[in-house]
Every structure is written in structure tokens, then in C-alpha cells.
Amino acid sequence: MARERWATLDCYGTLIDWNGGIRRELTRVFGEEHADVQLERYHEIEPTLQTGGERSYRQVMTDAMALLGAPEGEEGGLATALPTWGPFPEVPGALEEARSRGWKLAILSNTDRDFIEASIAQIGVPFELAIVASEIDSYKPRHRHWLQFLEETGAPRDAHVHVAQSHYHDILPATELGLRTIWINRYGERHDLQPTRELGDLSLLPDTLDELVAT
Secondary structure, three states, X not given: OOOOEXXXXXXXXXXXXXXXXXXXXXXXXXXXXXXXXXHHHHHHHHHXXXXXOOOOHHHHHHHHHHHOOOOOOOOOHHHHHHHHOOEOOOHHHHHHHHHHOOEEEEEEEOOOHHHHHHHXXXXXXXXXXXXXXXXXXXXXXXXXXHHHXXXXXXXXXXXXEEEEOOHHXXXXXXXXXXXXXXXXXXXXXXXXXXXXXXXXXXXOHHHHHHHHOOO
């Protein structure tokens, strides 16, 4: 009998085009000429608002927009837009193929339940479970998402691979926990800590998962 194999995945930036979605909303609110600078500022602000884990992700996004200087009434724009953001083109097919090979899939996300359910619907592929920050009062890179996943599933660590785009939020803490990692390096970043494997997108994910954990 084949053993149970699990792939945990980050959602935003890994499966859903998060940067694209945020930038479109920043363009709408602040104008095209300010969008790139505001996107960079958003990435700096967001982790500071997640410290402590007491804010919902909806509140994090709303507070970040206020700090970026959004006009009154526009602070909730990102939260309103997020459920409409779609996956990267290769994502549904890659996840379906992984599932067809027996992989169980779970999402570990710095978000809220309503957001992740909307995004799963956009992806169109089922997941065994999704663990979200607002229900465990903890944001990655803290370890709580992975510990909660292990508590709920009992997944063996030697048959568990974590897949994510964010080196800071995901690859570093998953490595600290002794997990195999696949870094979806969509933006050509460079970091000293190396993942177990590195891919440019999810196209080769099923083969890479099978390489790391045989049936």
C-alpha cells in the first residue's frame, strides 16, 4: 500500500497572483505612476502589522492601505478585491496532476477563512485542509502553521514537502523545522539559505514532489 504523502503550499504569491492583484488595486487607488513604489512599501509594512498575530488579515490589509495614504473610504480596497484574484496559469493543472499521483494537498496561509475559500474556488482544485492565520493567531514565519498542520494530520515529516514562493515567510521556517522545501522562485531572488529544490513556477511540481518523496 502506498504511503500517505503530503504537500503543504502557501497560497498568495505561490498559487494566486498576489503581487499582480495588489498592484492592480494600488494602481486604481494611487495611479500607475505610484504603483511600484507603493507595492514595495506594502511589502515593508505588512509584516510589521502581522507581528503578534492579533489582527485578521482583512485588518492587516486595511491598516496597510491607510498607512500608504489611501483616501478616506478606500482603505478596504485590497480586502474587497482579493477574492477576485486568480491563480497563475500553470497552477490548476500542476495541482491536479499532483493529486492524480496520490499527493494530499494542504494550504498554510497568512489570511482569513473567507479569503482562502474564495481563492480555492478561483484555483478550482480541492485541498484536504487549509490552515489560516486568523484562526491560530499566528502569522508565518512563526512556526504555528506547520505545527497545527502536523497536529491535525499526523503527517510523517519524511513524506511531507512544503512549497512556497516566499523565502522569508515559508522556506526559512520550514527549513528550521527540518522539512523538505520547494522554493517557487518566480522573481529570480537570491538567498544564502538554499531550499531542497528550486523551481521558477509550478509546471514541474508533480515530478519534483515525486523525486523528493517516492511512493
